[in-house]
Amino acid sequence: MAQIGSYVLLLALALSAYSFLAGTVALVRRDHGSERMGETARRAGIATFAMVLLAAVVLVICAFQDNFSIAYIFHHSNRDLPAPYKFATLWSGQEGSLLFWSLLLAAYGFVLRLRYKTDPRLFAYASVVIAGVQVFFLLLLNFAAHPFAVMQGSLPSDGAGLNPLLQYPEMVIHPPMLYLGYVGFTVPFAFALGALIMKYPGEKWIHVTRRWTMVTWGFLTCGIFLGAHWAYSVLGWGGYWGWDPVENASLMPWLTGTAFLHSVMMQEKRGMLKVWNMWLVFATFWLAILGTFLTRSGIISSVHAFAQSSIGEWFGWFLIITFAAFLYFFLMNKSHLRSEHKLESLVSRESSFLFNNLLFVLACFTILWGTWFPKISELAQGHQVTVGAPFYNSVAIPVALLLLVLTALGPLLAWRKTSLESLKRNFLWPALGALAVGLVMMISGVRPWNDISYFYALMAAMLAALVSLTVISEFIRGGRVISGHSGQNLFASMVHLLHRNTRRYGGYIVHFGVAVLVIGILGTPFNREAEKEMGYGDKMSLGPYTLVCQSYTQEYNENYSSEWAIINVLKGDKQIGTMYPERRFYKASQQAQTIPRIRSTAAEDLYLVYEGLNPDTGRPIIKAHLNPLVMWIWVGVWIVIVGTGVALIPNAQAVVRVPAPKLVESHAPAGAGD
Amino acid sequence: MTIFICAVVTLLTLVYVFYLPGELYLGPEKTRAAYLRERKDAVYENLRDLNFEYKAGKLPDADYQSLKTSLQDEAATLLAEIARLEKNPPPASRRAKA
Structure with a gap:
């Protein structure tokens, strides 16, 4: 064989x-x-x-x-x-x-x-x-x-x-999803480069690759969040994102790919940003290769880098060659990428896409710098200096908040220019709703002046509300127009609206999913944890929960042996369940692995880890985390996936009435296409 | 057995790749007129979106009229050039198709 x-x-x-x-x-x-x-x-x-x-x-x-x-x-x-x-x-x-x-x-x-x-x-x-x-x-x-x-x-x-870390059901589907995303970005890149080389007239290559790009983006999104869910469910540290180099490697092409998905609309609709889009799609492809290189070469240490090998040199040369080839064709044919229109106003849909792109690229560059900093510092100083979560958070959180502002604002802005009156008309009610959410949070005890993370949480909640309200208002406004014409009820009209422009309204559903996801993330500053050696009948308290150790048990099968803690969970005096945090020992690889148990509700996750025996006392150690709102992250991701699926459905046909052609003297010709 | 399987796989592959009976599909070559039609479709779609947003109450009258006029001018420019090209088409390309 x-x-x-x-x-x-x-x-x-x-x-x-x-x-x-x-x-x-x-x-x-x-x-x-x-x-x-x-x-x-x-x-x-x-x-x-x-x-x-x-x-x-x-x-x-x-x-x-x-x-x-x-x-x-x-x-x-x-x-x-x-x-x-x-x-x-x-x-x-x-x-x-x-x-x-x-x-x-x-x-x-x-x-x-x-x-x-x-x-x-x-x-x-x-x-x-x-x-x-x-x-x-x-x-x-x-x-x-x-x-x-x-x-x-x-x-x-x-x-x-x-590897025991990989013996988890999600690991059977996480890598294929991620790879479908990584590999898939080769297709829009291939079309973009092909169109550049042949000086392809027009934007049809974008039309051809639109679905490829969205499908690829959807796979990468699934892959990233399956990875986050795997990290949460298996690694046992109670978190889902650790700014690990390999996590970052998957996020970078996602960021540029997301920027591309937005900016490419400007090229389709207005013939603008052609040079930018060309570089963006190249950067996305290039970063996907870089991600594979990081994961596979072991050049930067990571819990996910499952290999140490010599293929780094091959990847290094490939990255250089692809960059050189792309640069060559770009310089040879850049005259073909002339923009057909200029930005007419800073308050327009175009400018919101432009700012959104700049923010995505800024976030990507920051993550790229932080990921490679250990290697760069090693070259400069002879030893590796790693950067941790505070470095990434200091840029990523403000950028994410600004992106949420644009996510809310973008759909309300008109193409070309938007007047102040139009802004007031569309923005007033969602903005008031967001302010109300902020007020409610402050009344319920969130004090943004006490801690910067509380401030970020408050802003994130308000902006998530703003995004959700603008999405809802878009659906209601559109639904009313359809309802006025067809006589259908509002809900049926909104479904009709969705069919009429699946890409736009699918995109709005994605935005709503992102808002829900942000609600999940903003629980992070309020995480709590406790750890205790627990013998039979011992108790540990965390938030509203009391954990009582009932007993420990063992189990064996051909692949591994395992020890389980049986923990009764009480809320007040009432027992609400029993949890079984586990620790496995895999026979073939001779490695141990914790399997946390999670009790998930919309309000919070109770997350238990059996950390093994204390070598000094011989008593088992149980660690408990109380993580608010985590479930909203996974719900948000599902909404994002549904939105992406909707955006992939072809539009229902609509008839357009346009003016009869009239001959126009000596107007500037429509750009490109020659 | 291994050699036999490898030989069969190779033979089938070579036949598939290099045996090309009949005519090939080359498709029409893209002309400037085709490009302009694509742009025209994009402008029509923009007009359709604008009308819908106006009906949805997102745009004041003044904004709507101004945006509509500029899009109509753009569409008219494109239609004029398409009409010119259709009246005096460029020489036919060699790429015909079976």
Whole structure:
């Protein structure tokens, strides 16, 4: 099996190299024979997908067959590993995850090449760019991180097992989601670069890639929050985001990708920001590669960097080459990216998008700087200096608050310019509502002058209310117009409204989801925790809860042994439940792992960790966290996902009446397209 | 067996990639007129949004009239150029299609 896997990987490399080279020659020559060559290049790209898929299937079969003659399977699986984790072996280690990256890229390329009839020439350019990226990953797989490398010496009877941190259900879906996001940004980048190289007239490439970009963004969003939920549910420190380099690596392309999703509307609607969008989509692709590099190379220490290897140099060169290639084509063709309109007013939808983009990029740059600072300081001073949460929070929180202001304000502003009267008309009631929320919070005891984190929490609550109210007002206003025409009730009219412009109103649902998510995050300053050695019958109090240790128990299975604490949870005098924080010991890897238990309500999470025995006293230690409002984060994410799904649905058709054409003398021609 | 499977996979792949019976789909080449039609569609969509926002009460009359006029001027410019190009089309490209 290993030989078949190795062979098809080599064949995939040959096919993708052919797809890249023949595709390039066909596009450059443009004579009669080149069209047939271009077609063979397209088919070679499709065949690449079949070969990489075959390689991935072979690797998964080897995992299920416990084929420990393959080094990768030995290092990331064992005989008693449950079946879902054996399947997840594909992306559990460096070689497998690079194969998975390559598979997803080939799959995206496969779909793109099948849909080439939409615009054969534009798709041919995009296909060549994707083939180029594919060649890099297949070179890595064949020569630097081979997933089918065989074990030397005598065959081991069992594998070393999967990292216990990865033996959690969400870990089966978190990496694929994240990778679908990372890899997916190659597609809009490929179209953007293709459009730039061929000086493609107009913005159709944006139209073509709109859904790709939204789907990719949705996957990356899911991936990031599944990772946050995994960290919360498994790592046992009571938090969901630690500004770890690998977490940051996933956030950076998300930030630039989100900025791109907004600013690209200006290009579509007004022919503006073409240069900015080109760099933004390149930065998003580049940061996604950088994220893979950070996760896989181990260049910066992280709890998530599951590998230490020499592939960093390969990635380094690839990042340099892609930057140089993009810069070359940009400088050669930048005249094609002339803006068709200028910013007419600072109070307009365009300017709100512009400021939103600047804030996203500022946040991204800050995170990039903080993430690489240990490496930079090592080069400058000889030792690594890491930056922690206070550094990131000092920039990210004010930026996030300003972004919320723009999220609320943007939909209320008109394109081109907005008068003060229009602002007052649209903004008054949501602003009063937000002020009322602030007042209620202050009356209920939040004193913003006591602590900066309370101030941020108050602002976040008010702005989340503002965003929610503007979204609601947009739906109600639009619903009333439809209702006036159709006679439907308001709710049915709002559903109709959603169908009429799914992208806009889906986007508003996403904004509402973000507001809900922010409510969850603003509970963080009010987190509390307690820790105690607890024998039978011992009690510990935290907030309104009293925890009573009932007993401890043990359990064994083939994969791990575990100890459980049985803790009764009382609120006042009433028992409201029993929780079972657990500590596992995985046999194959000889590693221990805590499994926290969480009692989640809309108001707060009670989070218990069994930390093991105190080595001095031999008594078990229980740590409890009381984290307010966390559930709202996960609810917010679900709303964001629903909104993204809605935005992907095609609009219902509408008839537009426009003025009859009249001949216009010597007006400036509509830009580009020549 | 392994060699046989690898040989079959290679053969099938080569046939799929290089055996191209019949004509190829090349699609129409994008012209400036096609580009202008896309821009026209974008401007119409902007007009549609503007009308809807006005009906929703988001814009005062003065703002609406001013924005509508500028969008209509833009649409008229595009339509005029499309009309000119349709009257005097540029020479046909070699990219015809089967």
